[in-house]
Amino acid sequence: MTSWLTTIQSAMSDLMSGKSSYRRAVRGTLSLHPEASLCFDKGLSNAPGANNCFLNAAIQVLWHIDVFRRSFRSFETHVCVGSSCIFCALKVLLTQFQHSELPTLPPDVLRQAMAVCYESKQRFKIGQMDDAAECLEKMLEQIHFHLTGNEDLETCTKECCISHRKFELSIVEITICNECGATSEPLSFIQFIHYISSSALLDESIGQNRLSFGSLIKGASYERRECSNVQCKKPLPLKKILLNCPDVVCIGMIWDSDQSSVDYITKVVNNIGTTMRTTEAFDSYNPSSSKVEYQLKAIVAYYGRHYAAYCFHSHIMHWVYFDDALVKDLGPDWASAVKHCLKAHYQPLLLIYINPDGQPISGAVHPAAGGTQETPAVGTTPGPSAASNSGPNTGPNTGPSAASNSGPNTGPNTGSSTAPSSGSNASPNTGFSTALSSGSNTGPNTGSSTAPSSGSNAGPNTGSSTAPSSGSNTGPNTGSRTAQNSSSSTTSSGSGTSPNYTTGPSPRAQNPHKA
Numbered sequence: 001m002t003s004w005l006t007t008i009q010s011a012m013s014d015l016m017s018g019k020s021s022y023r024r025a026v027r028g029t030l031s032l033h034p035e036a037s038l039c040f041d042k043g044l045s046n047a048p049g050a051n052n053c054f055l056n057a058a059i060q061v062l063w064h065i066d067v068f069r070r071s072f073r074s075f076e077t078h079v080c081v082g083s084s085c086i087f088c089a090l091k092v093l094l095t096q097f098q099h100s101e102l103p104t105l106p107p108d109v110l111r112q113a114m115a116v117c118y119e120s121k122q123r124f125k126i127g128q129m130d131d132a133a134e135c136l137e138k139m140l141e142q143i144h145f146h147l148t149g150n151e152d153l154e155t156c157t158k159e160c161c162i163s164h165r166k167f168e169l170s171i172v173e174i175t176i177c178n179e180c181g182a183t184s185e186p187l188s189f190i191q192f193i194h195y196i197s198s199s200a201l202l203d204e205s206i207g208q209n210r211l212s213f214g215s216l217i218k219g220a221s222y223e224r225r226e227c228s229n230v231q232c233k234k235p236l237p238l239k240k241i242l243l244n245c246p247d248v249v250c251i252g253m254i255w256d257s258d259q260s261s262v263d264y265i266t267k268v269v270n271n272i273g274t275t276m277r278t279t280e281a282f283d284s285y286n287p288s289s290s291k292v293e294y295q296l297k298a299i300v301a302y303y304g305r306h307y308a309a310y311c312f313h314s315h316i317m318h319w320v321y322f323d324d325a326l327v328k329d330l331g332p333d334w335a336s337a338v339k340h341c342l343k344a345h346y347q348p349l350l351l352i353y354i355n356p357d358g359q360p361i362s363g364a365v366h367p368a369a370g371g372t373q374e375t376p377a378v379g380t381t382p383g384p385s386a387a388s389n390s391g392p393n394t395g396p397n398t399g400p401s402a403a404s405n406s407g408p409n410t411g412p413n414t415g416s417s418t419a420p421s422s423g424s425n426a427s428p429n430t431g432f433s434t435a436l437s438s439g440s441n442t443g444p445n446t447g448s449s450t451a452p453s454s455g456s457n458a459g460p461n462t463g464s465s466t467a468p469s470s471g472s473n474t475g476p477n478t479g480s481r482t483a484q485n486s487s488s489s490t491t492s493s494g495s496g497t498s499p500n501y502t503t504g505p506s507p508r509a510q511n512p513h514k515a
Helices: 002-017 021-027 053-064 066-072 086-099 108-117 132-148 162-167 198-205 213-220 262-270 287-291 334-343
Strands: 169-174 187-191 194-197 224-226 235-237 239-242 248-254 294-302 307-313 318-323 326-331 347-354
Touching (some): 053 086, 132 162, 162 248, 194 198, 194 213, 198 213, 262 334, 294 334
Antiparallel strands (some): 307 318
């Protein structure tokens, strides 16, 4: 067991320094066996001033979602981005959960990766508090990028994507008028967390016979829109049609105050159901949804600028309370978890429901299964490369590359690049670039770049810039810039080293609660 701890500690050290041996350790020595047992007694450290509680709660929830844990540990190949690789960091941490003899584990490696990844957005900074529900959502988004590369977040259909295949709620909003027959333009979007208001939930429960929790969710999500026919304009209910049948349904709770009264919290908690059907919570389109009764698996709760988690352990069949390093077995009954939650004045912020018959995704479905992280797929460069390419590159670049390219690049660049380029790029750049470019770029730059540019850019620059530029730019700059500019041009830059894919505005609900 000592060798395991030594290997893990070495891997954590390598992650902080960005060494490639970290990726090799994760890919090889630190692999998790799919049939390994599930521990329940591991806490996570939260030193004074670290403010790790929001991350610790999200980690415990992911670990206890069986279909996620079994799917995630079967994947050995992914698009790695070095020190900001959330996939690698989570892999190390879940390995420690499985094999470490320590009762309390440090989440530092994942906290560091989150901070680096979202540095440009000023989120998840080391030592600062953040929101547990949004942390979970962002981890799922990054897992999507690590498994799919350049696949669009809103339209992902890859079988290897754990985030979308297990957590995605694919929703269409539409109004249908029974009087004039008008139908509004359908609005389709995906979300990993469906938010409802705690006050709307209570309002829906007042004066009603005991409704199912799914019906309460639907009532709390109720919205009205005017008929799309300008001659009618009748107020109509907005239908929320769920197109798929996910294995995990996450319900976010929005509270009017972060210091609600005990009486108010009690009323909300007493309305939370231990089971839920999506056919009652949404206008379901998928026939298989009617067969699934989701079971309450975990809760993330909040009180006094502190997060904790309640998880139902599928092996011992008990509710377990996780408060950073503190782990407490609450027994098999949901009532014991409710009693503990109310006694501590915790406000439930995130409810996790799972399909008890959900099946894990095998890592064998990954396009690069059987290879390594450094093995490039056709048209992509998912890992570092020291080779040179003198021919055209017509595929997307989804990983870091240390190679030089003296030929034209006609494919989109959606990854990160550290290579010098002396050729021309006529396609849009939607990723990150830290390379010195002496060629020309005639396509729009919608990503970010931290490198100086001595070439010319004839396309529009819609990103932001922090780098100096000595070249010329004949296209409009619609982003922001903080760099000194010695000419009429600037390169576009942001911070963070993981792939950033812009998919446009999304109607996905946001949680206004911030710790």
